[in-house]
Amino acid sequence: MTDPRPTSAFDPANADPAVTGRLVGVLDQLAASPGVRRLRAWAHERLAVAAGERTLDVGSGTGSETQVLAAAVGPGGTAIGLEPHPGLRAVAGQRAAEAGSRARFLDGDALALPLPDADLDAVRCERVLQHLTDPALAVTEMARVLRPGGRAVLLDTDWATFLIHPASPAVRSALATVVQDAAATPDAGRSLAGWLADAGLTVDGVASEVLLHDPRSVTWPLVRGIGVEAVARGLLTEAQCDDLYGELTAAAERGTFHLSVTMFAAAAHRPR
Ligand SMILES: C[S@@+](CC[C@H](N)C(=O)[O-])C[C@H]1O[C@@H](n2cnc3c(N)ncnc32)[C@H](O)[C@@H]1O
Secondary structure, eight states, X not given: OOOSSOOXXXXXXXXXXXXXXXXXXXXXXHHTSHHHHHHHHHHHHHHOOOTTOEEEEETOTTOHHHHHHHHHHOXXXXXXXXXXXXXXXXXXXXXXXXXXXOOEEEOOBTTBOSSXXXXXXXXXXXXXXXXXXXXXXXXXXXXHHEEEEEEEEEEEEEEEEEEEESOOHHHHHHHHHHHHHTSSSTTHHHHHHHHHHHTTOEEEEEEEEXXXXXXXXXXXXXXXXXHHHHHHTTSSOHHHHHHHHHHHHHHHHHTOOEEEEEEEEEEEEOOO
C-alpha cells in the first residue's frame, strides 16, 4: 500500500539534519514576512481561542503558532501540534521547552487525525493542504474532531498567483509550470472556503495577503531552484535562464524586481 503522506520537501522519511535545518530556515524566513504575520494575526483573531480550550495545529512545523495557541488556552487548556516530520517535531518541542510553553507535539497525519470525534474547541492548519493529494479529506477530519460550535481556520498559498518580473511571457510561463507542479494541490488557497463548506462547516470569513519579496534583491535560492528545474525539464534553455538571471539582477539594482505570491485564509465553525 502507498503511504498516504506526501512525498514533498516535507517527506517525513527524510529526517536528515541538514534537510531539517533547511526546512526550519525557510519556515522561519516566512514567519518573519509581514504578510504572513498579518494573515496569522487575522487567523488567531478569528479562532478567538479562550482559556481552558482544547486546540490543534495540524502540520505545526516549527511550532510557533502552536505556542500562540498554548498561551491563549493557558494552564487549564491544551495546545497540540500535529507534525509527521520527526526533525521538525523535535525542533518544535525544543523551542517550546526553551520558551516555557505548554505546547506539545505529536506524530500523526492530517488525513487520519489521532483524536476522537467532537474533541476540540478549535483547529488551525497553515500551508499543509497544498502538500496533500486529498486535502478535502484532511478538512473533513478537522471538522470531525471539532465539537458543535468549534472553530477552524485554514491558511494556504495559491501558486497560480506566483508573479515574477521582469521575464518574457515564455519564460514566465515555464517558471509558473515549475512552481505549480511543485505542490500536490497548487490551488489550495482559493479552495479553502469550499473545503470547509463541503465538510459541513459554516464559513465565517476569508482573507488574503500578498507575500511580496524585497524589490532590491533577487531571492536567489528560490529563483535558481525554479530555474534549474525548468532547464532539467526542458522548459527553458541554459541561455534563457542566464538571460533571466541577468534581467532580474539589473531590475533589483534599480529596485524594480518583483516576486510575489498570494496566501489566503478562511475561518469557519461547526454548526450546533
Ligand atoms: C510549509 S510547512 C508549514 C508548517 C507550519 N504550519 C507553518 O505554517 O509554518 C508544511 C507542514 O505540513 C506538514 N505535513 C505534511 N504532510 C502532512 C500530513 N499528511 N499531515 C500533517 N502534517 C503534514 C509538514 O511536515 C510541514 O510541517
